[in-house]
């Protein structure tokens with residue numbers, strides 16, 4: 001039995017934020033510290049991905065375990081109101097699958113990071129390590145090259161404009 005009434009449970013759940021979660025902010029800070037510059041919540045891409053590194057044609061989806069139905073303890077569902085939560089969460093998962101597929105089809109690399117994976121400092125470090133390994137090195141210049149360039153400048157350099165289609169910017173030759 002859920003310890004809360006359905007109304008109270010709904011109010012608690014609605015306060016779980018779906019964007020700019022703590023985990024996401026920590027990951028962004030870590031990437032920034034490594035010299036990576038990103039754009040966040042890019043609405044023109046399918047599913048408005050959380051973190052986008054246009055320079056690397058790379059998208060990071062930070063997923064909250066509850067809202068995106070991760071197979072872990074954090075994703076534990078309230079016992080009450082299953083008729084409400086199950087279809088709602090199933091729709092979220094379906095949306096995620098579609099968005100990731102559309103992004104990949106448009107040439108983006110997509111890495112999904114679960115909230116629970118970056119909860120601890122060690123987990124965060126491992127995840128950042130994996131992402132850094134993922135990112136293409138050549139023929140792109142080292143990420144340090146982006147350090148003193150603003151996001152706007154990155155957008156100019158690599159031709160990422162809101163009006164453009166979904167494809168990532170081409171690699172410079």
Ligand SMILES: [Zn+2]
Pocket residue numbers: 065070071072073074075114115116117
């Ligand atoms: Zn999880």
